[in-house]
Amino acid sequence: MNDLPVIQKTYDLIKWYIPILNRLPKNHKFGLGDRIITELYGLLEGFITAQYAINKLNLLKTLNGKLSILRYQTRLLHDFELLSTKHYHYVMQHLHEIGQNLGQWIKQQQRANR
Secondary structure: OOHHHHHHHHHHHOOOOOOOOOOHHHHEEEEEHHHHHHHHHHHHHHHHHHHHHHOOOHHHHHHHHHHHHHHHHHHHHHHHHOOOOOHHHHHHHHHHHHHHHHHHHHHHHHHOOO
């Protein structure tokens, strides 16, 4: 498949992160863990939807907000000592790369809408 880099990076993050989230203690798995999983799947679905949308810009800006939520949720996991520092840095690096790709996509759409 010839996916956009942002879609592939999100897909790869989901494949890596979901098994870790599924091993959280029950009191966190069914709260914060499930919220992160929902946000990750929503992000992937949003990027795929945006790829085919005619008016992409508003959708991309919404996804940028969801990405910010994921950053804070992941930080909470680390602060609760439920995610190792090594794993935290790995996830944050992926979220940063996804954010860079998304930022480029938003700029490209802004130029196209002028």
